[in-house]
Amino acid sequence: MLPNRIYIIFKAAALLLLLCMAAPAFSQHLHGQVVDPQHTPIVGANVIWQGTTTGAVTDGNGNFGLSYADATTASIVVSFIGYRPDTISVAGKELITVVLQPATNIKEVVVEGQLQRLSAISPANSQLITNRDLEKSACCNLAESFETNASVEVSTTDAISGAKQIQMLGLDGAYTLLTTDNIPTLRGLATPYRLNYLSGTFIESIDIIKGMGSVLNGYESISGQVNVKLKDPDKTERLYLNLYGNSRAKFDANLNLSAQVTPKWSTVLMLHTDHLGNRVDRNNDGFMDLSLGTQYNVYNKWKYEHKDVMSEFGVNALQETRLGGQMEYEKREPEGPNQHFGTESGTDRISFYNKSSYTFPGKPYQSIGLITSAAHHKFNSLFGRRNYSGEQNSTTARLIFQSVIGHTGHTYKAGLSYTHDDYSERLSDTSFARTEQVPGAFLEYVYNNSKNLTVVAGSRVDLHNMYGTVFTPRLNVKFDATPNTIFRVAAGKGFRVANPLAENTAALVSSRRFVFREALQPEQAWNVGGSFTQYFELGGRPGAFITDYYYTTFQNQVVADMYSTPQLIAFYNLKGRSFSSSFQAELQYEALKGLEVKTAYKYYDVKSTYNGQLEQRPMIPQHRFFVNLGFATPFDKWRADLTTQYFGLMPLASMEQQHNADLSMRNSDQFFVLNGQITRALKRWDIYLGGENLLNYRQPSPILGAGDPFGPNFDASMVWGPITGRIIYAGLRFKIN
Amino acid sequence: MKNIKALIFTLTMLLASVSTQAQSQKKGEETVQIKTSAVCDMCKKTIEKAMAYEKGVISSNLDVKSQMLTVVYNGKKTNTDNIRKAVNATGYDADDKPAQERAYNRLDDCCKKEAGIH
Numbered sequence: 001m002l003p004n005r006i007y008i009i010f011k012a013a014a015l016l017l018l019l020c021m022a023a024p025a026f027s028q029h030l031h032g033q034v035v036d037p038q039h040t041p042i043v044g045a046n047v048i049w050q051g052t053t054t055g056a057v058t059d060g061n062g063n064f065g066l067s068y069a070d071a072t073t074a075s076i077v078v079s080f081i082g083y084r085p086d087t088i089s090v091a092g093k094e095l096i097t098v099v100l101q102p103a104t105n106i107k108e109v110v111v112e113g114q115l116q117r118l119s120a121i122s123p124a125n126s127q128l129i130t131n132r133d134l135e136k137s138a139c140c141n142l143a144e145s146f147e148t149n150a151s152v153e154v155s156t157t158d159a160i161s162g163a164k165q166i167q168m169l170g171l172d173g174a175y176t177l178l179t180t181d182n183i184p185t186l187r188g189l190a191t192p193y194r195l196n197y198l199s200g201t202f203i204e205s206i207d208i209i210k211g212m213g214s215v216l217n218g219y220e221s222i223s224g225q226v227n228v229k230l231k232d233p234d235k236t237e238r239l240y241l242n243l244y245g246n247s248r249a250k251f252d253a254n255l256n257l258s259a260q261v262t263p264k265w266s267t268v269l270m271l272h273t274d275h276l277g278n279r280v281d282r283n284n285d286g287f288m289d290l291s292l293g294t295q296y297n298v299y300n301k302w303k304y305e306h307k308d309v310m311s312e313f314g315v316n317a318l319q320e321t322r323l324g325g326q327m328e329y330e331k332r333e334p335e336g337p338n339q340h341f342g343t344e345s346g347t348d349r350i351s352f353y354n355k356s357s358y359t360f361p362g363k364p365y366q367s368i369g370l371i372t373s374a375a376h377h378k379f380n381s382l383f384g385r386r387n388y389s390g391e392q393n394s395t396t397a398r399l400i401f402q403s404v405i406g407h408t409g410h411t412y413k414a415g416l417s418y419t420h421d422d423y424s425e426r427l428s429d430t431s432f433a434r435t436e437q438v439p440g441a442f443l444e445y446v447y448n449n450s451k452n453l454t455v456v457a458g459s460r461v462d463l464h465n466m467y468g469t470v471f472t473p474r475l476n477v478k479f480d481a482t483p484n485t486i487f488r489v490a491a492g493k494g495f496r497v498a499n500p501l502a503e504n505t506a507a508l509v510s511s512r513r514f515v516f517r518e519a520l521q522p523e524q525a526w527n528v529g530g531s532f533t534q535y536f537e538l539g540g541r542p543g544a545f546i547t548d549y550y551y552t553t554f555q556n557q558v559v560a561d562m563y564s565t566p567q568l569i570a571f572y573n574l575k576g577r578s579f580s581s582s583f584q585a586e587l588q589y590e591a592l593k594g595l596e597v598k599t600a601y602k603y604y605d606v607k608s609t610y611n612g613q614l615e616q617r618p619m620i621p622q623h624r625f626f627v628n629l630g631f632a633t634p635f636d637k638w639r640a641d642l643t644t645q646y647f648g649l650m651p652l653a654s655m656e657q658q659h660n661a662d663l664s665m666r667n668s669d670q671f672f673v674l675n676g677q678i679t680r681a682l683k684r685w686d687i688y689l690g691g692e693n694l695l696n697y698r699q700p701s702p703i704l705g706a707g708d709p710f711g712p713n714f715d716a717s718m719v720w721g722p723i724t725g726r727i728i729y730a731g732l733r734f735k736i737n
Numbered sequence: 738m739k740n741i742k743a744l745i746f747t748l749t750m751l752l753a754s755v756s757t758q759a760q761s762q763k764k765g766e767e768t769v770q771i772k773t774s775a776v777c778d779m780c781k782k783t784i785e786k787a788m789a790y791e792k793g794v795i796s797s798n799l800d801v802k803s804q805m806l807t808v809v810y811n812g813k814k815t816n817t818d819n820i821r822k823a824v825n826a827t828g829y830d831a832d833d834k835p836a837q838e839r840a841y842n843r844l845d846d847c848c849k850k851e852a853g854i855h
Contacts, residue, residue: 050853079855085855634789
């Protein structure tokens, strides 16, 4: 009985196997073309068999070919950015023309996702910090947002204000262009404290582009671009509340409210306030470890969307006051023999922007956009006996036209821009003022062969009223050797007019005199670099390896020389070489289910010519190490994060008289910083508890000459490590979607 | 031969009795199947995550191909109406109940109905 049954089963199996093997013999190929309603071929459209991931991408003429052998159903799904995806039955067909209808509204393409933080699509080397990443670090300003990311460094500028600055490629934050929703913002005088001016709760995601980016946003970026995508009025939570408090008695409160006012209009109102009123001096140098401060920040965004027109308005107003210095210092303390050293500052800022675009009916690839913005920034500050105040009024306008040449494999953006900046600054008795008027034109061409090559070539010409014609060429190339192996090359030029006082505010908290040796020229630099990205799967879990190298060389730089003469900070134009050479290797891998590991090693060689001698730029470590462990239980109910950073030795400038002509320097110590956080998520509530600088490492005597702050050797600007020790914080988030 | 048959029979009965025992322990545990408008793996993630945070829901699974969502829940803590409402609140239809419009608009383009099952 049994053998008989087995025989039947075998026979059936053999028949089935035969059928399966025979199937491809019957199947044919499906060929077709994808076009738009005007019968323009669509290049790079995705065509897949429904229910599978197997498919093809249309070539330069919009053609594709598929094999029926890969099909599980006789339907294909055709999709392309800007068009409505379509599912088409192809039963029995060999040749087919697919007409894709344009999507009704075009949205900017943003690559998002939780695991894919490295964009595989962008032609530039970019990393994305998602909302989920933002929640990993302490609340509530932009500076803290970078703490779980290896590409951007955050450093403290001086020992008194505690202000934080970013660094990319080993270069000062001023060389990085900061944009919000792709509009340059917080430029010029706002640069030193700009990271405090955007609350983490305003932010949807952050895009970090290393090296040369697009020419569309102006000539200023040299080391990279950080684009902050603010919350979208029609996508964000209806209510979002975030409260935070830490062991230094710093409190933060954030509230976002959004509403769909009419079918066409939506709005989001974002409020932020923070306050620190507790004087703490844990290192017993007589100075507050952190400056006291209060900030009020309001951001309101409106969005209009109707058919082919989209418009967005935003207005931001902020006010901030700070007070730091010796523990006994009181506001507006009169000058006198027993005066305490103190710093005070008051900042008012208001800014506005509008972004409007019109997409041509039936041509989703063709649009015209106008971007305008205006900002008023004013501050008044006091550093000991030095008064420093400034005001900047800026207006910008940009007109961008975007279309294709023949088909979507060749696209271009062309446009005109105008920037007006009015600067006035006053340091003690000296005034500085300038007005920049810069009309410009730009063109960017994108070639995409729809398989594995993208070339972005752009250039812009600007007519600067003070410095003449500025030509800025830039090039980005992305080549996918395989879908998982990506090479990128970027090269280009950057140009910027430095604001030496604002960018060296930290040096005001010292007894160094500010000396301008000559009329300063704009800074110009070339940046060339590239990256290699390898995505992989190991043990069924995804990972990525990224390595990059960038070289920046300055034709001119405003050198802030604290080396050559003690008790001076001298400004002059670069005579000789100045460069930054940066290497980074990063590995990301989901080591265990739910446990993600990111490690990075960074090497920086950053040198400038100081008074004829090529020296390491101060306070940039040559070697850095970064490890981030992120653990999440299913559905993110519990999340835990641990970040360690190692900082190698950093060269420092000395205040003491040098005994020999050699610019012998002091070094910092090497140290580790450890941050961690645990979050518990409920349906509407998140509760988080964390710690910064858990190892409680502190820079020994961050303030030189603290005993005699009005004496010749006082210097609080040589900060290379944490000043505050361990900080424990807790907070909660409440959301209604 | 007969011995083997008897053994299999005994084993099956044993297993069945164990599982009925387990079921009687988790009294109130119910299962519902809901037809959704989910179209992709990302939708699956979104819906299953939303379910995980829903009161009374023990587990859930969405089959993208058939768009069927299977939810195991505690009948004492929630009911099928609540579960459907929760699906609607994430931007998806649940049986005859349409998705919340705002939630639907917030979905990524690839998760919208017109994208088709992919």
